[in-house]
Amino acid sequence: MLRIVLIGLGNVGKAFVKVLLAKAGELAKLGYEPCVVGALASRGGVVGDGCLSNKLLAELADKGLYGATEVRSIELGDLISLNPDVAVVAIPPSYRTGEPNLSMYRELVRNRVSVVTADKTGLALAYQELVGEARARGVYLGFTATVMAGTPALPLLRGLRGRSIDSITGVLNATSNYVLTLVEGGLPMIDAVKRAVEEKIAEPDPSIDLGGLDAAAKAVIMANTVGLPVSLRNVEVQSLLNLNEAYIRDAVRRGVRVKQVASIDLAKGRVSVKPMEVPAGGVLGSVSGNYNTLIIRLRDGNEITLIGPTGPAGATAEVMFSDLLEYVELRLMMGKG
Numbered sequence: 001m002l003r004i005v006l007i008g009l010g011n012v013g014k015a016f017v018k019v020l021l022a023k024a025g026e027l028a029k030l031g032y033e034p035c036v037v038g039a040l041a042s043r044g045g046v047v048g049d050g051c052l053s054n055k056l057l058a059e060l061a062d063k064g065l066y067g068a069t070e071v072r073s074i075e076l077g078d079l080i081s082l083n084p085d086v087a088v089v090a091i092p093p094s095y096r097t098g099e100p101n102l103s104m105y106r107e108l109v110r111n112r113v114s115v116v117t118a119d120k121t122g123l124a125l126a127y128q129e130l131v132g133e134a135r136a137r138g139v140y141l142g143f144t145a146t147v148m149a150g151t152p153a154l155p156l157l158r159g160l161r162g163r164s165i166d167s168i169t170g171v172l173n174a175t176s177n178y179v180l181t182l183v184e185g186g187l188p189m190i191d192a193v194k195r196a197v198e199e200k201i202a203e204p205d206p207s208i209d210l211g212g213l214d215a216a217a218k219a220v221i222m223a224n225t226v227g228l229p230v231s232l233r234n235v236e237v238q239s240l241l242n243l244n245e246a247y248i249r250d251a252v253r254r255g256v257r258v259k260q261v262a263s264i265d266l267a268k269g270r271v272s273v274k275p276m277e278v279p280a281g282g283v284l285g286s287v288s289g290n291y292n293t294l295i296i297r298l299r300d301g302n303e304i305t306l307i308g309p310t311g312p313a314g315a316t317a318e319v320m321f322s323d324l325l326e327y328v329e330l331r332l333m334m335g336k337g
């Protein structure tokens with residue numbers, strides 16, 4: 001049996017419950033029947049006498065915590081006292097203070113609860129600490145969903161450890177792509193941002209996407225994955241929101257496009273996210289819609305390019321399930337089954 005607690009039941013959390021219900025058999029085949037023992041959102045949660053029923057889980061997937069059940073005033077400590085194997089975390093980011101996200105990860109890891117997360121905050125601010133603590137305590141940290149969500153960027157980068165990488169460059173924020181494309185088409189920046197929020201493409205606080213923090217957090221996680229120990233606080237971040245609209249449109253006439261480009265320079269140990277001009281027909285210039293792209297330059301002169309979709313929530317949830325499968329496989333390999 002695999003004892004799971006759910007933390008965050010918004011778009012991704014609900015989608016994860018759907019995936020878990022649909023794919024429970026894959027875990028069962030490995031000898032780990034999933035058992036959700038509790039769930040928590042920001043205003044309380046639910047704990048079961050044993051596993052939550054499939055009926056309640058289906059309601060959670062459909063309506064979220066508040067619509068599905070009477071919520072009790074519980075906290076993270078109450079979930080930890082249920083002795084879970086793994087916490088599946090899908091809470092909003094908190095890059096400015098790091099809280100309550102960072103304290104939550106620290107408490108889970110300290111109590112030897114493994115984590116699968118879609119939230120970038122902890123790793124963006126304290127990758128070395130959290131991964132170090134997890135290793136010291138034999139705890140799994142799965143965070144594949146934090147970068148390019150629907151496209152496995154981090155497994156690719158893990159596969160390149162030990163190779164000499166010079167740099168990684170990417171367009172990592174789909175909301176910025178969307179807004180810049182609207183501005184290129186003639187919409188004022190303020191209206192483009194408003195439309196992105198109305199269409200739920202941007203977060204209610206669009207500065208996280210357009211200001212560059214989201215892409216910077218992803219770049220930090222990638223940099224650490226390939227051995228550059230940086231934190232979000234060390235990234236040079238320039239917002240798109242200060243750009244002149246005429247400049248964005250003029251760039252198109254000159255055969256280039258302005259994109260929010262994340263750069264990791266492994267030799268200089270530098271990470272940045274800035275608006276940059278890139279060739280319109282190139283890999284970075286032609287990425288659009290829900291797609292992100294990465295160019296990995298190796299020291300031998302070769303390049304590896306990855307282009308693929310980021311979310312939406314359903315794909316993100318499937319990636320989290322894939323981390324859960326990896327966790328179980330590692331347990332089996334380590335003989336902890």
Ligand SMILES: NC(=O)c1ccc[n+]([C@@H]2O[C@H](COP(=O)([O-])OP(=O)(O)OC[C@H]3O[C@@H](n4cnc5c(N)ncnc54)[C@H](OP(=O)(O)O)[C@@H]3O)[C@@H](O)[C@H]2O)c1
Pocket residue numbers: 007008009010011012013040041042043090091092093100118119120145146149310311312313314316
């Ligand atoms: N959407 C995607 O495809 C995608 C892709 C990759 C990564 N992500 C990341 O996934 C995370 C979740 O995204 P989302 O779209 O599902 O967000 P969301 O719809 O806003 O849902 C957030 C959930 O977290 C809960 N929550 C907030 N603070 C909490 C706390 N302190 N303790 C426990 N629960 C808390 C909220 O509860 P209340 O309802 O009570 O506030 C809500 O249930 C974000 O970090 C996002 O960046 C999303």
